[in-house]
Amino acid sequence: MGSAKLPPLRRTWLNVTEAARYMRTNEANVALLISRGDIPASMPVSEAVDPTKHVANSARRLVHVDDLDAWLRSHPAT
Numbered sequence: 502m503g504s505a506k507l508p509p510l511r512r513t514w515l516n517v518t519e520a521a522r523y524m525r526t527n528e529a530n531v532a533l534l535i536s537r538g539d540i541p542a543s544m545p546v547s548e549a550v551d552p553t554k555h556v557a558n559s560a561r562r563l564v565h566v567d568d569l570d571a572w573l574r575s576h577p578a579t
Contacts, residue, residue, distance in 0.1 A: 514565060515563065515565075516563055520540075535564065541564070
């Protein structure tokens with residue numbers, strides 16, 4: 502029996518750099534949207550418990566692709 506090749510899984514969580522590429526903007530804009538609460542973000546549990554583990558906590562934040570898509574749909578480019 503041959504093995505069927507499965508399609509690649511869609512990455513649903515992106516870090517700030519990947520999210521900026523996905524939205525075709527820069528990291529500062531994504532970080533601003535996260536800090537204003539426009540796009541929800543989460544961070545790894547180890548850093549949420551002990552934020553001193555990583556100096557650049559914002560760089561370790563993760564955003565969900567569906568949240569990025571929702572924001573892009575509600576803010577179409579003019």
